[in-house]
Amino acid sequence: MAAIYTEPHQVTYYESDTKNQMTLAMLVNVAILVSERQNDQLGLSDDVVHGYNVGWVVTQYQMEIKRMPQVDETVTFGTTATGYNKYFCYRDYWVDDAQGQRLATIHSAWVLMSYATRNMVAVIPALVQPYAVPEIKGIKRFPRIHHVELADAAQQDYRVRYYDIDANQHVNNVHYFDWMFDHLGIAYLSSHEIVSLNIRYEHELTVDDVAQSHYQITDHVSRHQITTADGKCAEAEVVWRERG
Amino acid sequence: MAAIYTEPHQVTYYESDTKNQMTLAMLVNVAILVSERQNDQLGLSDDVVHGYNVGWVVTQYQMEIKRMPQVDETVTFGTTATGYNKYFCYRDYWVDDAQGQRLATIHSAWVLMSYATRNMVAVIPALVQPYAVPEIKGIKRFPRIHHVELADAAQQDYRVRYYDIDANQHVNNVHYFDWMFDHLGIAYLSSHEIVSLNIRYEHELTVDDVAQSHYQITDHVSRHQITTADGKCAEAEVVWRERG
Numbered sequence: 183m184a185a186i187y188t189e190p191h192q193v194t195y196y197e198s199d200t201k202n203q204m205t206l207a208m209l210v211n212v213a214i215l216v217s218e219r220q221n222d223q224l225g226l227s228d229d230v231v232h233g234y235n236v237g238w239v240v241t242q243y244q245m246e247i248k249r250m251p252q253v254d255e256t257v258t259f260g261t262t263a264t265g266y267n268k269y270f271c272y273r274d275y276w277v278d279d280a281q282g283q284r285l286a287t288i289h290s291a292w293v294l295m296s297y298a299t300r301n302m303v304a305v306i307p308a309l310v311q312p313y314a315v316p317e318i319k320g321i322k323r324f325p326r327i328h329h330v331e332l333a334d335a336a337q338q339d340y341r342v343r344y345y346d347i348d349a350n351q352h353v354n355n356v357h358y359f360d361w362m363f364d365h366l367g368i369a370y371l372s373s374h375e376i377v378s379l380n381i382r383y384e385h386e387l388t389v390d391d392v393a394q395s396h397y398q399i400t401d402h403v404s405r406h407q408i409t410t411a412d413g414k415c416a417e418a419e420v421v422w423r424e425r426g
Numbered sequence: 427m428a429a430i431y432t433e434p435h436q437v438t439y440y441e442s443d444t445k446n447q448m449t450l451a452m453l454v455n456v457a458i459l460v461s462e463r464q465n466d467q468l469g470l471s472d473d474v475v476h477g478y479n480v481g482w483v484v485t486q487y488q489m490e491i492k493r494m495p496q497v498d499e500t501v502t503f504g505t506t507a508t509g510y511n512k513y514f515c516y517r518d519y520w521v522d523d524a525q526g527q528r529l530a531t532i533h534s535a536w537v538l539m540s541y542a543t544r545n546m547v548a549v550i551p552a553l554v555q556p557y558a559v560p561e562i563k564g565i566k567r568f569p570r571i572h573h574v575e576l577a578d579a580a581q582q583d584y585r586v587r588y589y590d591i592d593a594n595q596h597v598n599n600v601h602y603f604d605w606m607f608d609h610l611g612i613a614y615l616s617s618h619e620i621v622s623l624n625i626r627y628e629h630e631l632t633v634d635d636v637a638q639s640h641y642q643i644t645d646h647v648s649r650h651q652i653t654t655a656d657g658k659c660a661e662a663e664v665v666w667r668e669r670g
Contacts, residue, residue, distance in 0.1 A: 194455070194459050195458075195459065195462070195592070195593075196452075196455040196458075196459070196598060196600075198592075198593065199588075199589065199591075199592075199593075200588075200591050200592065200593055200595065201593065202593045205589055207589070208440075211438070211440040214439075214440075215438050215439065215440070218439070253593075343604065343608045344443075344444075344604075344607065344608045344610075344611075344612055344615050345443065345449055345451070345604050345607075345608065347443075347444050347612070348439070348442075348443075348444065349439075349442065349443075349444055349445065349446045349497075351444065354440060356440075360587065360588075360589050363588065363589075364587045364588045364589065366588075367588075368588055368591070368633050368634075371588050389612050390612075
């Protein structure tokens with residue numbers, strides 16, 4: 183039986199947007215925090231993982247959002263690992279309201295990256311066994327993300343700022359959401375909310391990088407790509423609905 | 427006896443910088459959250475204050491920082507009102523570590539702004555009496571902030587982004603710290619930490635504004651000014667020391 187970890191969280195004003203709803207960046211920040219707490223509880227703190235000279239890197243999120251938590255609302259974040267294969271580990275997150283209604287679900291895929299080579303390495307059994315999840319055959323398929331046609335896309339530059347950088351000298355990848363959505367503009371963002379989002383991360387950004395944020399939008403679907411001079415860093419596809 | 431409110435806070439990874447220390451922006455965010463909790467406890471929630479068609483606006487912070495809280499560290503945030511006169515209310519904040527050592531102190535000055543006129547109005551007795559603080563004669567003097575000589579200053583533009591905007595359609599003023607410090611550069615910021623900071627706010631920024639961030643630096647003192655096309659928004663003076 184896979185280990186489950188849950189923790190309450192009260193949404194603060196500084197985690198919220200113009201509509202007093204939790205931002206997607208903050209929702210993912212808290213989700214990751216909750217899985218770090220589970221790691222600690224199972225004896226797999228960052229320090230233990232780093233002792234193998236590797237670190238976990240997320241490669242994909244698939245999110246479904248019924249509604250975002252509101253400022254001052256206390257919700258419950260939960261997480262569990264769901265399986266692993268030779269290279270990938272899969273983990274789910276969820277957010278429930280006080281009545282137990284599911285507000286959001288996130289499926290995710292992770293790999294171990296070697297600090298020595300900065301490349302992906304095979305899963306290390308000691309780093310997955312405590313989660314009590316099955317080894318699975320094959321690779322879990324996430325929904326296809328349709329590419330942005332860069333030649334036809336709107337583009338805006340976002341220089342990486344000092345406070346975007348974490349202690350590993352990389353950009354916390356929730357900032358990609360800000361870069362992807364900001365130039366949809368306040369008129370669109372304040373009249374629409376996210377129904378679902380799929381994002382795939384390919385390369386990390388670091389100090390002195392400039393993120394080029396490209397998007398195309400048709401009806402209620404936006405496609406996004408973040409690039410640097412070195413190539414593609416992430417791409418995403420988002421379904422929106424008009425706010426009620 | 428003035429009412430005091432305290433609350434523990436465990437610093438998370440996403441509140442921290444490249445040195446695993448809480449960012450100044452997040453420290454101020456949590457301080458303000460704690461004073462909102464005191465407001466709620468004393469029956470002076472935002473809704474009650476807004477019922478008078480006014481809101482509290484900070485005009486000045488004076489901060490002294492012995493050391494910033496570290497990631498995962500649990501500290502105690504405290505706050506108390508310290509006095510008021512015809513127009514200004516004064517409030518202190520502090521952050522203590524688990525041993526009761528004071529890590530940071532913030533003195534602040536606040537005014538009531540009319541939602542109808544967007545101008546300052548006289549203090550409303552019902553909105554200060556619950557804090558049980560004395561009416562004081564005269565105005566508390568904060569340390570002088572030496573002006574930036576704009577013609578000689580380094581300058582960089584920071585366009586206001588969607589996620590900088592709060593539910594009042596204004597920029598959360600902690601973002602000014604990011605704009606002020608970011609272009610000091612990673613070499614300076616990762617080798618220095620803040621000893622003290624004085625900031626005075628003059629005008630708010632809103633959607634579609636571009637913040638021009640100007641600074642001059644001599645030895646271990648930096649002076650900053652944020653302007654828009656409409657004039658000065660804030661100015662600050664910061665004393666730094668080299669990290670140990």
